[in-house]
Amino acid sequence: MTIKEIRERLKKKEFTSSELTRFFLERIAKYDGEIGSYIEITEGTAIAMAEEADRRIKKGEDGKILGIPLAVKDIICTKGIETTCASKILKGFIPPYDATVIKRLKEEGCVLLGKLNMDEFAMGSSTENSAFQITRNPWKKDRTPGGSSGGSSAAVATGLCVASLGTDTGGSIRQPASFCGIFGLKPTYGAVSRYGLIAFASSLDQIGPMARNVTDLAILLEIIAGYDPYDSTSLPFSPPDYFSFLGQDIKGLRIGIPKEYFTEGIDRDVKEATTNAIKLLYDLGAKVDEISLPHTKYALATYYIICTAEASSNLARYDGVKYGLRIEGKDIVEMYKKTRLKGFGKEVKRRIILGTYVLSTGYYDAYYKKASKVRTLIRRDFQDAFRVCDVIVTPTSPTTAFKLGEKIHDPLKMYLSDIFTIPANLAGLPAMSLPCGFDSENLPIGLQLIGRPLEEETLLKVAYVLEKEMKVKTIPDEYLS
Amino acid sequence: MKTKINEETVKYLAHLSRIELTKEEISEFTYQLDTILKYMDQLNELNTDGIEPTSHAIELKLSLREDQRGPSLAQEETMMNAPQRMGPFFKVPPVIETEA
Numbered sequence: 001m002t003i004k005e006i007r008e009r010l011k012k013k014e015f016t017s018s019e020l021t022r023f024f025l026e027r028i029a030k031y032d033g034e035i036g037s038y039i040e041i042t043e044g045t046a047i048a049m050a051e052e053a054d055r056r057i058k059k060g061e062d063g064k065i066l067g068i069p070l071a072v073k074d075i076i077c078t079k080g081i082e083t084t085c086a087s088k089i090l091k092g093f094i095p096p097y098d099a100t101v102i103k104r105l106k107e108e109g110c111v112l113l114g115k116l117n118m119d120e121f122a123m124g125s126s127t128e129n130s131a132f133q134i135t136r137n138p139w140k141k142d143r144t145p146g147g148s149s150g151g152s153s154a155a156v157a158t159g160l161c162v163a164s165l166g167t168d169t170g171g172s173i174r175q176p177a178s179f180c181g182i183f184g185l186k187p188t189y190g191a192v193s194r195y196g197l198i199a200f201a202s203s204l205d206q207i208g209p210m211a212r213n214v215t216d217l218a219i220l221l222e223i224i225a226g227y228d229p230y231d232s233t234s235l236p237f238s239p240p241d242y243f244s245f246l247g248q249d250i251k252g253l254r255i256g257i258p259k260e261y262f263t264e265g266i267d268r269d270v271k272e273a274t275t276n277a278i279k280l281l282y283d284l285g286a287k288v289d290e291i292s293l294p295h296t297k298y299a300l301a302t303y304y305i306i307c308t309a310e311a312s313s314n315l316a317r318y319d320g321v322k323y324g325l326r327i328e329g330k331d332i333v334e335m336y337k338k339t340r341l342k343g344f345g346k347e348v349k350r351r352i353i354l355g356t357y358v359l360s361t362g363y364y365d366a367y368y369k370k371a372s373k374v375r376t377l378i379r380r381d382f383q384d385a386f387r388v389c390d391v392i393v394t395p396t397s398p399t400t401a402f403k404l405g406e407k408i409h410d411p412l413k414m415y416l417s418d419i420f421t422i423p424a425n426l427a428g429l430p431a432m433s434l435p436c437g438f439d440s441e442n443l444p445i446g447l448q449l450i451g452r453p454l455e456e457e458t459l460l461k462v463a464y465v466l467e468k469e470m471k472v473k474t475i476p477d478e479y480l481s
Numbered sequence: 482m483k484t485k486i487n488e489e490t491v492k493y494l495a496h497l498s499r500i501e502l503t504k505e506e507i508s509e510f511t512y513q514l515d516t517i518l519k520y521m522d523q524l525n526e527l528n529t530d531g532i533e534p535t536s537h538a539i540e541l542k543l544s545l546r547e548d549q550r551g552p553s554l555a556q557e558e559t560m561m562n563a564p565q566r567m568g569p570f571f572k573v574p575p576v577i578e579t580e581a
Contacts, residue, residue, distance in 0.1 A: 096558035189538045203537050232544040233537070301521040312498060319499070321571050323562035332574045333499065341501035349500055353491065354514055356498045370524050372534030377527070379535055411513055412520060428538025453539070 002215040003068050003162060010057055010067045017057065017067030021050035021111050024069045028113065028160050031479065036135045037145075037155035039074050041114040042081055049111040056109060064223055066109030071161040073152045074115035075122055076207065077196040078102055081112075085198050086130035087120045089318045089325045089343030099196020100231070101165060101207050101224045108223050113161050117151030120345045121315065122172055122200045124148050125417045128408050129347045136404070137179060139443055139476050143401035146176030152210050153180035158479050163211035163220060167197060169204045170303050171396075171421025174433035177210055178396035178446020181435045182474055183463065184210040185217050188453045189428030190235035192221075193228030201310035202233075204303075204425045212474040214434070214464040218242035221456060237454060245457040246464040251285035253462070256389030260296035261420055266398040273437035273445040274395045280469055281393070281462070291389060293381040298374050299423040304415060305358050305371035306426070311348075312355025318343060350411060379427045386452050391462055394420050396433040396446030420448060430456045434463045435472040444472075485518045486511060 001009075010017060025043055032038050046069065053067035072078070075085050077095035079102075084090045098106065105112075119129035127135040127150025135150045137143040138158040145154040149166030153176035156164050166173040168186035177184025186208045197207055209220035225239040257278060262271065282288045320326035320339035327342050329335035344352070358367035385392060397417060407414040424431035429450055436447035447466070449459045491511045495502045502510065556569060565572040 093562050096554055096561060229546070233539070233541060235539065295527075298524055298527065301524050304517065305521055305524075316499075320564060321573055324564070326564035329574065332576050335574055336499040337501040340499060341503075344500065346506065349502065349506065350510055350513065352498050352500060353494045353502075353510060354517065356494045357486070357490075357514070357518075360494070360497070367521065369534055370529060371521075372536055373529035373532040374524055374527060375535040375538075376532050377529070379538065412517055415517075426538065 002213050003065060003219050004215055006068060006162065007066065017050040017053040017111060018047065020067065021046050021069050021113070024113055024161060031158055032160060034136065034141065035138055035154050035158050035160070036133045037116055037151040037158065037160060038071065038114045039084065039086060039117045039132055039151065040082055042112055045081065046111050046113050053109050053111060063107070063109030064219055065105065067111060068109070068162050069111040069113050070105065070163055070165070071113045071116050071152070071155055072102065072165040073118050073149050073167055075118060075167055075198045076102060076165060077198065078112065078115065081115065083115065083198070085121050086118045086132060087343065087345070087348070088131045089339070090323070091325065093323050095196070097196065100193035100228045102196065104223050116155055116164060119148035119150070120348050121198070121311070122148040122167055122169055123311070123347045123351055125171070125175060125414050126402070126404070126407065127151060128404060129345055131345055134404060137401045138479060139181060140401065140441065142403055143443065144179065144404050146179035146401060148172040149176045149210065153177050153182055153184065156180070156182045156210050156212055157475060159475055163209060163216045165207055165224070166210050167205055167207050168425065169201050169307060170425050171418040173208045173210060174396050174421045174431060174446065174448060175418055177433040179401035179444065181444025181472070182210060182212055183214055183217050183432065183434050184208065185221060185432040185456065185459065186424065186430065187221065187225060187456055188235070188430045190233050191225045191237070191430070191454060191456070193231040193234050195228055195230035199314040201307035202314060203310060204307060214460055214467050215243070215246060217432070218246060218460050235454070240457055242457050242460055245461045248461050249285065250281065250462055250465050253286045253391065254389040255281055255286045255288045256291035256385055256392045257288060258291050258293045258296065258385070258392060258394060260293055261394040266395060267400065267439065269439035270395045270398065270400065270445050274393070274447055277436040277447050277466060277470070278393055280466065284465060284469070289389065291385045291392070293385060293423065295374065295377045295381050296423060299378055299426060300415060300419055302371045302374045302378065303422045303426060304354070305367050306375065308351045308355035309359050309368050310355070312352045312359065315348065315352055347411070375426050378423055382423070382427045382429060390452070391458055392450040394448045394450070396420060396448040400439045400441070400443035400445060424450050429453060430459060432459050432463060434466060435474060436466065436470060437472060484515055486515045
């Protein structure tokens with residue numbers, strides 16, 4: 001059922017938001033022990049919000065998601081609700097304000113079921129870097145749900161919320177959406193306010209929706225997108241009626257297939273499913289052409305220089321003074337060092353140290369400045385490509401969900417799992433992942449669509465057509481009941 | 482290939498970053514950062530002379546507004562997560578040496 005259908009049934013009083021919320025809370029109690037997608041279940045808040053929604057529905061009031069139970073990644077500030085970023089350093093942190101996206105969801109009447117697990121400070125591709133728990137892939141429990149929004153993807157795929165919000169710095173919405181067989185959209189940089197989003201790499205981070213269908217993505221995007229004076233990087237635009245693009249045909253749409261994305265290292269099943277989806281687009285009237293994004297192979301190195309540099313600066317604020325953990329020391333420097341030793345996990349420390357290195361005297365030009373220049377080349381590749389095509393189609397990830405523990409001790413190997421998603425972040429482009437089939441082990445395969453800046457509607461339009469044609473299952477049988 | 486980074490460098494970077502590392506972390510990070518930095522060196526294959534760096538993916542205009550007073554968080558709210566406080570102040574160990 002889509003949000004739109006649930007809203008209709010709430011309006012017709014077939015059930016109440018309180019009943020719906022209790023249904024989800026019961027499912028969380030029943031299944032989340034084995035999945036581990038929630039860090040915190042806000043049962044009391046959820047029931048109170050649902051009762052308020054029921055009162056509003058009774059009065060005939062409307063809201064785009066009035067009475068709909070959602071959950072959000074624990075990197076987004078929620079007033080009065082603990083927000084930890086899955087880090088020991090923020091354990092116990094209660095934000096005194098709501099992030100802009102939360103404020104907007106509340107204004108439209110959402111019910112907040114809880115906060116979802118993630119890699120600490122969104123650094124990781126498997127959700128194994130959470131300081132509190134690992135999350136399992138509902139399709140196969142010895143696999144990762146992807147990361148860093150692994151809690152957000154697993155909760156949606158297990159049916160433990162209607163939809164969720166995740167964040168995407170280098171693929172953290174799309175890769176977990178792909179691994180868990182759901183839909184996830186990273187909006188254009190600046191389209192969604194980052195106010196109240198705990199910063200990892202400010203020039204790359206974006207908040208976006210994750211759901212089991214395209215309609216829900218469109219509804220949520222419409223709510224959270226748009227200018228926000230509280231974020232100086234917010235774009236001055238009003239989101240279009242995304243919903244109106246769903247169902248439009250794609251005749252004549254120009255699809256670009258970048259040859260650099262179909263090289264060795266990509267699973268045979270992934271390649272086959274992607275090719276089938278492209279063929280389907282062709283059969284539906286789209287024009288398909290091979291294109292080239294020549295600097296693709298440099299994107300990963302560029303990304304890890306830029307994101308670690310920004311992280312080392314952003315994470316300097318965790319010093320044990322204003323909030324979070326504090327470990328005492330004989331002087332202030334020792335206090336900082338001990339606090340950060342105890343508070344941060346390995347991946348976070350590794351990235352801060354690397355970021356400090358690439359920004360340090362003597363290496364700044366060789367690494368950070370060089371990467372910023374290559375970022376320009378990567379952006380230009382896309383600008384050139386979008387002269388000859390309207391949408392770029394690629395696999396979301398070269399593989400399906402890998403095993404828990406498989407890459408955790410080899411950071412470079414882990415980083416490589418985001419190789420197809422990273423370029424869109426460097427260029428600030430909207431991109432999404434949608435399910436396009438299963439591999440021989442019944443693990444979901446994701447298809448990535450990349451669009452021009454602020455052309456999310458084109459991605460939604462294409463994804464909607466594929467969703468209707470392919471009818472890929474988005475929830476494992478064991479969680480259907 | 483020549484090693485780019487050694488344990489002394491990692492210790493120095495940890496000091497600059499104000500993070501204490503365990504012995505195991507120092508040795509693990511030295512090896513891993515060396516591998517990652519060597520991977521990053523592939524950027525040197527590209528000639529980037531005359532290319533403008535991109536620090537942001539969108540064309541950002543300087544975002545300024547009128548200096549008008551608006552609502553802000555109350556002092557109590559901004560301090561509510563402080564690990565240690567003294568009245569309306571955050572309390573930290575001495576940063577200036579004092580005579581005994």
